[in-house]
Amino acid sequence: MTQSRLEERLRQYCGSGIYPLHMPGHKRRPGPCPGLPYAWDLTEVEGTDDLHDARGILKEAMDRTAALYGADHTRYLVNGSTCGILAGIRAAVRQGDRVAAARNCHKSVYHAIELCGLETVWILPETVSDYRICGSVSPEAVRGLLQADPSIRAVILTSPTYEGVLSDIGAIAAICHAHDLPLIVDEAHGAHLGLFPGTGFPAGALSCGADLVIQSPHKTLPSLTQTAWLHLRGDRISTGALARELDIFETSSPSYPLLASLDACTGLLEAEGYSLFRGWQQRLSDFYEGAAALRRFRILGREAGRLSRERAFAYDPGKILIACPPGQLTGHGLARLLRERYLLETEMVLEDCVLAMTSPADAPDALQRLLEALLELEGSLEGSPRVFPDPEEAGEDIPLLPAPETVLPVGQAVRMDMEAVPLAAAAGRICGEYLYCYPPGIPVCAPGERITDRILSRIRSLEAAGCRIRRSQSGAGDDDLDKRPQVYVLLS
Numbered sequence: 001m002t003q004s005r006l007e008e009r010l011r012q013y014c015g016s017g018i019y020p021l022h023m024p025g026h027k028r029r030p031g032p033c034p035g036l037p038y039a040w041d042l043t044e045v046e047g048t049d050d051l052h053d054a055r056g057i058l059k060e061a062m063d064r065t066a067a068l069y070g071a072d073h074t075r076y077l078v079n080g081s082t083c084g085i086l087a088g089i090r091a092a093v094r095q096g097d098r099v100a101a102a103r104n105c106h107k108s109v110y111h112a113i114e115l116c117g118l119e120t121v122w123i124l125p126e127t128v129s130d131y132r133i134c135g136s137v138s139p140e141a142v143r144g145l146l147q148a149d150p151s152i153r154a155v156i157l158t159s160p161t162y163e164g165v166l167s168d169i170g171a172i173a174a175i176c177h178a179h180d181l182p183l184i185v186d187e188a189h190g191a192h193l194g195l196f197p198g199t200g201f202p203a204g205a206l207s208c209g210a211d212l213v214i215q216s217p218h219k220t221l222p223s224l225t226q227t228a229w230l231h232l233r234g235d236r237i238s239t240g241a242l243a244r245e246l247d248i249f250e251t252s253s254p255s256y257p258l259l260a261s262l263d264a265c266t267g268l269l270e271a272e273g274y275s276l277f278r279g280w281q282q283r284l285s286d287f288y289e290g291a292a293a294l295r296r297f298r299i300l301g302r303e304a305g306r307l308s309r310e311r312a313f314a315y316d317p318g319k320i321l322i323a324c325p326p327g328q329l330t331g332h333g334l335a336r337l338l339r340e341r342y343l344l345e346t347e348m349v350l351e352d353c354v355l356a357m358t359s360p361a362d363a364p365d366a367l368q369r370l371l372e373a374l375l376e377l378e379g380s381l382e383g384s385p386r387v388f389p390d391p392e393e394a395g396e397d398i399p400l401l402p403a404p405e406t407v408l409p410v411g412q413a414v415r416m417d418m419e420a421v422p423l424a425a426a427a428g429r430i431c432g433e434y435l436y437c438y439p440p441g442i443p444v445c446a447p448g449e450r451i452t453d454r455i456l457s458r459i460r461s462l463e464a465a466g467c468r469i470r471r472s473q474s475g476a477g478d479d480d481l482d483k484r485p486q487v488y489v490l491l492s
Contacts, residue, residue, distance in 0.1 A: 006263040009057050010040050010256060013047055020045075023253075037257040051076060051254045052247055061263040062229075068195070068266055069206055071213075071231035073239055078258040079250050081188040082108040084214035084230040087245035090116055092154045092182050092212065092237045100145050101156040103401045104134040106186060107434060107441045109156055110410060114447070117411040121145055121152060125167075126311045127400055131300055131323050132351055133163045134400060134442075135311040139171035146179050158186040159205060160193070162348060162440040163300070163355060164319030165312045166202055173209030182211040182236040188228070191215035192277070192318065192360070195269065199277035200284070202314040211236045217265050220318060222361045224261040276360040284317050284358065287367040296378050298323040320356040320367075322374065328381050332466035342373040348439045351465035400458070401442070405450040413448030413490060418473065420486045423459065426451045429489035433473030437462060444469070451489070 020027050023043050031038045044050045049058035058076070066074035077083045089112040093099060098119040101109060113120055123142060126135035137157055146152055155176050159167040169185060176183040185205040187193070194204030206213045213231045217223040232242060268276075284301075291299045299322055304315035324334050331349040338344040338354070348355040356370060407430050408416075418432040431451050436443045444462070445455050459469055463485075473488040 004061070004260065004264040004267040006057055006061050006256075006260050009047065010042065010260060013042070013045070014039055040257050040260060042256045043253065048256065051078075051259065052243075052250075052252065058259065061259070061266065064270070065229060065262070065266045066231065068269060069204070069231055071206060071233055073232040073242075075230045075232075075242070075246060076254075076259055076262050077214075077228040077230055077246075077250060078226060078254045079228075080218075080226050081186065081214045081216045081228040082106075082111075083246070083249045084228055085109055085184075085186055086112045086115065087242060087249045088184055088212045088214060088230060088237070089113070089118075089154070089156065090248075091241040091245045092184060093118065094153070097153040098149070098151045099154045099156060100142065100149075100152050102137050102158055103404070104161065104442050105156060105158050106188070107436060107443055109158075109186065110434065110443055110446055114410040114414060117409065119409055120406070121149060122404060122406075123155075123157075124401065124403055128165065128300075128307065128311050131163075131298075131321060131353060132400060133165065133321070133353070134161055135165055135307075136167040136309075136313040137172070138310060139168050139175055142172050143175045146175065146181070150179075152179075152181065154182050154184060156184045156186070158188075160187070160190045160316050160319075162189060163321050163353075164189070164316035166190075166193075166314040166316065168309075168313045169205045169208035169210055170203075173211075176211075177209070177236075180236070182234075183209070184212045185210040185214070187213050188216040189219055189319075190316065191217040191229075192220045193316065196274045196277045199274070200281040200317060201277070202316060206231050206233055212242075217262065220357065220359050221265055222268060222359070223265040224258055226255075227258050227262050227265075229262060273360075280318070280358070280360040280362070283362065283364070283367050287320070287371055288317070290368075290371045291374070294374060294378060296325040296328070296381055297374050318358045320358060320370070322354045322356065324352050324354070325381060326352065330465055334377075337377060338370075338373060342369065344370055344373060349467070351462065351467065401444070402452070402454045402458075404446070405452065406448055407450055408448035408490075410447050417491045418488045419491055420488050423456065423485040423487050426487050426489055427453050427456055429492075432488040432490050433471050435459065435487065436470055436472075437467045438470055451487070 024041055026038050028039050042048055049056040051058055062074045062076055085108045096117050100121045100123055103122045104125050123137050125137045128135045173183045187205045193201050194207045211234050216228045218225050218227045288302050291302055301317045331352055331354050334354045335346050335349045346354045347357040429451050431445045431449050432447055434443045435445045444458055
């Protein structure tokens with residue numbers, strides 16, 4: 001395997017005999033937790049460059065990654081995609097601006113909106129109702145908002161979603177650029193997209209025209225947890241403004257093992273990426289072909305081509321979303337069986353679905369094990385085989401994220417006086433905290449929004465399926481929240 005240049009430099013420096021009269025405090029000697037990379041855990045010293053003023057080996061590494069993705073500029077992130085989302089949005093707009101954002105964005109987008117004091121026009125995604133997940137954001141919805149509201153200064157989307165649904169970024173980018181607005185795409189789950197045409201994966205947001213794209217290679221590529229990178233293209237967002245905001249949101253003491261992981265991931269993709277992706281695609285193809293025998297479990301990836309382009313413009317086959325037989329098994333039930341009986345730990349559990357994430361680093365037999373587990377579980381379920389209807393005939397779509405009634409901007413609401421009330425008595429009150437399941441981290445209700453009966457019904461439905469609702473204002477010390485569900489609301 002090709003050695004990354006940053007890895008080579010770290011090896012040279014750490015083998016030079018120079019004694020560290022500087023931090024970190026473990027002094028590159030064996031630490032209290034064997035197996036961690038103490039030997040490479042450096043600070044900014046001569047020859048290792050400085051992430052916040054990169055001129056040497058780190059600049060070379062980031063330039064290599066930029067070339068791989070076709071970006072004008074790429075920045076390594078060691079605080080995850082959250083860091084890039086916070087910095088990117090703040091660099092793109094001014095305090096108090098108005099933005100358009102997809103309602104199914106990750107909570108980090110909401111936090112950026114809160115910190116920047118932004119006013120938000122929410123774009124409701126379509127719904128893939130038979131899987132109870134969010135679908136694509138339609139270009140027509142974006143066009144309508146921008147035509148109706150010339151005060152909007154940026155558009156923010158998530159594509160692909162956690163479950164792998166992509167929006168038509170090319171069409172949406174063209175609409176944004178016609179209004180001279182930047183398009184920011186949270187592509188945390190799509191660092192693998194568009195790299196190697198012909199390997200079965202859709203195009204990535206950057207190649208489709210997005211201005212700023214934030215990716216988490218640790219999610220779908222061989223890179224360490226917490227690593228991410230940010231790509232910039234064009235001049236609608238200032239590189240200087242972005243650097244300034246990264247100085248705020250990214251640690252001033254970046255981890256060199258994490259940086260080496262990002263550089264090594266780039267080197268691996270350069271050297272072996274196409275063959276790795278071809279092998280990945282073949283394993284996925286074998287899995288989906290075998291999944292045709294399933295009669296009770298449904299696999300979204302097998303049906304993606306039959307979904308309307310409005311509901312799901314494109315789908316990432318690397319995400320395996322498994323829908324359980326209605327009335328026979330819940331998502332939590334399936335996840336527990338896969339874990340306890342088959343030693344397969346899945347990524348995310350929804351009400352009626354389980355998500356398995358794949359990558360080019362999967363073991364050769366991993367997906368075959370999953371397929372055999374599902375086939376065996378089908379045989380153990382009681383009742384006659386159920387043949388599912390065509391997704392196009394599943395009935396009227398019911399939005400999972402109802403259009404919110406925003407009474408106050410998020411940034412204003414979180415600073416107001418609040419009180420805790422029983423969840424059952426919260427209808428009509430103004431929410432003072434984020435209510436969400438994690439994963440995927442999409443708020444069901446955000447501060448400043450009115451709590452409606454529809455939102456309460458959605459929360460009850462999630463809890464009944466075993467999904468835990470997290471509350472941002474309610475800390476871990478509120479031990480009785482699960483026994484007596486409460487929510488923080490603004491004082492009347």
